[in-house]
Amino acid sequence: MSENEITAASNAHEFTVSQISRAVKSSIEENFGHVRVRGEVGRLSRPGSGHLYFDLKDEKSVLAAVAWKGVASRWRFQPEQGLEVIVSGRLTTFAGQSKYQIIVENVEPAGAGALMALLEERRRKLAAEGLFDENRKRSLPFLPGVIGVVTSPSGAVIRDILHRLEERFPTHVIVWPVRVQGTASAMEVANAIRGFDTLPSDGPVPRPDLVIVARGGGSLEDLWGFNEEEVVRAIARSSIPLISAVGHETDITLADFAADRRAPTPTAAAEMAVPVRSELVGRLNDLGGRKYAGMSRTFSWFRDRLRAMAARLPGTDDLVGQPRQRLDMAGTRLGAALFAARQAKALALAGIAPRLSGRLLKNLLSDQRLYLASIGERSVLALSNKTGNSVLHLQRPSDRLAPAMANIISRGRQRLLQDAKLLNSLGYRNVLERGFVMVMDREQRLVKTGASLSSGDLVSLRFADCEREAVIDGRSKPLPGDPGRDFSGAGKKTGRDVSGSPERKPRRKPKNRDHGQTSLF
Numbered sequence: 313m314s315e316n317e318i319t320a321a322s323n324a325h326e327f328t329v330s331q332i333s334r335a336v337k338s339s340i341e342e343n344f345g346h347v348r349v350r351g352e353v354g355r356l357s358r359p360g361s362g363h364l365y366f367d368l369k370d371e372k373s374v375l376a377a378v379a380w381k382g383v384a385s386r387w388r389f390q391p392e393q394g395l396e397v398i399v400s401g402r403l404t405t406f407a408g409q410s411k412y413q414i415i416v417e418n419v420e421p422a423g424a425g426a427l428m429a430l431l432e433e434r435r436r437k438l439a440a441e442g443l444f445d446e447n448r449k450r451s452l453p454f455l456p457g458v459i460g461v462v463t464s465p466s467g468a469v470i471r472d473i474l475h476r477l478e479e480r481f482p483t484h485v486i487v488w489p490v491r492v493q494g495t496a497s498a499m500e501v502a503n504a505i506r507g508f509d510t511l512p513s514d515g516p517v518p519r520p521d522l523v524i525v526a527r528g529g530g531s532l533e534d535l536w537g538f539n540e541e542e543v544v545r546a547i548a549r550s551s552i553p554l555i556s557a558v559g560h561e562t563d564i565t566l567a568d569f570a571a572d573r574r575a576p577t578p579t580a581a582a583e584m585a586v587p588v589r590s591e592l593v594g595r596l597n598d599l600g601g602r603k604y605a606g607m608s609r610t611f612s613w614f615r616d617r618l619r620a621m622a623a624r625l626p627g628t629d630d631l632v633g634q635p636r637q638r639l640d641m642a643g644t645r646l647g648a649a650l651f652a653a654r655q656a657k658a659l660a661l662a663g664i665a666p667r668l669s670g671r672l673l674k675n676l677l678s679d680q681r682l683y684l685a686s687i688g689e690r691s692v693l694a695l696s697n698k699t700g701n702s703v704l705h706l707q708r709p710s711d712r713l714a715p716a717m718a719n720i721i722s723r724g725r726q727r728l729l730q731d732a733k734l735l736n737s738l739g740y741r742n743v744l745e746r747g748f749v750m751v752m753d754r755e756q757r758l759v760k761t762g763a764s765l766s767s768g769d770l771v772s773l774r775f776a777d778c779e780r781e782a783v784i785d786g787r788s789k790p791l792p793g794d795p796g797r798d799f800s801g802a803g804k805k806t807g808r809d810v811s812g813s814p815e816r817k818p819r820r821k822p823k824n825r826d827h828g829q830t831s832l833f
Contacts, residue, residue: 333407344403353391376413388495395430396422427532443548444569450553453521458484460520462504465489469526469578476582481589492527497537502546509550522585523552526578529560538565547571557581744776
């Protein structure tokens with residue numbers, strides 16, 4: 313490199329990478345603020361973020377396109393790979409990959425031809441899955457009790473349907489309001505179809521027997537919501553028979569292929585749903601008349617046949633004449649036959665009588681008596697043997713029973729003696745023999761405390777050997793060593809028995825005696 317070139321290079325201004333990126337970004341955004349670009353959708357991806365990334369290409373170049381999640385969710389038309397579209401947005405750059413791209417704000421097909429191509433491609437795809445097969449379509453109910461209608465509640469469609477149903481056969485109608493045009497129409501229509509299908513048969517809202525999906529006429533773009541896969545799959549999965557009445561007679565949507573029946577107009581759908589009531593009444597009257605005429609003819613035919621058969625039957629005299637004659641002839645022969653039979657039996661008895669002598673009868677009775685005697689002897693012997701065996705069988709338990717009973721009685725006697733000794737040792741008489749006295753009041757109740765007695769009370773003193781009576785005289789006083797007791801008017805207590813014996817000195821009490829004792833035991 314020459315010296316001049318080195319000098320020129322050293323005098324050039326230096327830029328950072330970020331400065332170059334900002335300059336390029338600013339230049340592109342200033343010159344291409346808002347643009348519309350036409351091209352074919354190439355590579356397309358929808359990551360978990362919900363944003364949409366795809367390529368716009370023609371035969372020479374490729375332009376990267378980005379649609380943010382909030383913008384793409386509002387589109388009524390979603391781009392698909394291979395479809396020619398027109399996008400609107402602004403050009404910008406992405407410095408992370410040194411490329412320029414378009415931030416898409418709206419996308420639409422490049423003309424009706426593109427929509428028709430997309431529609432045909434989607435129709436072939438869904439048909440290959442069997443959603444349009446005729447063998448899966450069900451017949452409509454003859455007279456539905458409840459009809460569900462999926463349509464806009466503010467349009468003329470619902471009024472036409474209700475008016476037609478009122479004219480033909482009034483029935484219960486449930487309207488599920490939806491938007492039938494716009495980006496959210498496909499989702500609302502699909503949810504309404506699924507909502508009717510999930511209603512319980514015994515719930516507060518009656519489950520429809522038939523569903524009508526209806527919308528008025530419009531362009532291909534207006535009816536595009538009924539070409540979405542979500543709506544077509546909801547119609548195919550519905551367990552309720554469904555009529556599609558979208559657009560006019562010339563309008564065809566994919567919902568028409570999936571429905572059980574297609575109606576050219578919403579009014580025609582109402583006519584398909586119910587029959588004409590007046591025609592049904594006329595038909596029933598006609599059937600009733602034909603039934604009455606047929607029954608009358610049948611009764612008349614049977615009546616004539618019965619009369620003809622009765623005319624060919626013989627009279628009563630003809631039926632019983634010959635049996636009566638045979639009875640008379642048998643009656644005349646019966647007397648002679650009885651006389652002949654009596655004579656024959658008498659001759660037979662005369663032939664047998666000589667053999668029936670008294671000796672023969674005695675011999676027969678003797679033989680029977682001997683036979684009965686032998687049977688009696690064998691019975692007595694058998695009964696004796698049976699009784700002996702039973703006695704031997706009972707003797708063995710009896711031999712074991714006597715010692716067992718003696719043992720039980722002996723153990724019981726010992727326990728009784730032990731209980732008697734224990735009762736005697738714990739009885740109050742032994743306590744009295746140790747020097748204690750039982751004090752009883754007039755009602756023979758045990759006196760436990762001196763405070764319960766008053767002067768002049770008659771008491772009974774029970775000793776170990778006798779019982780004496782005494783009268784309480786004087787006031788009570790606390791025992792020595794018991795300062796806690798408080799008796800008012802402490803004085804001398806004098807006791808005399810009824811006989812007037814002088815008062816005895818009290819015995820000296822043991823030092824360790826519990827003066828608060830209230831029991832004798």
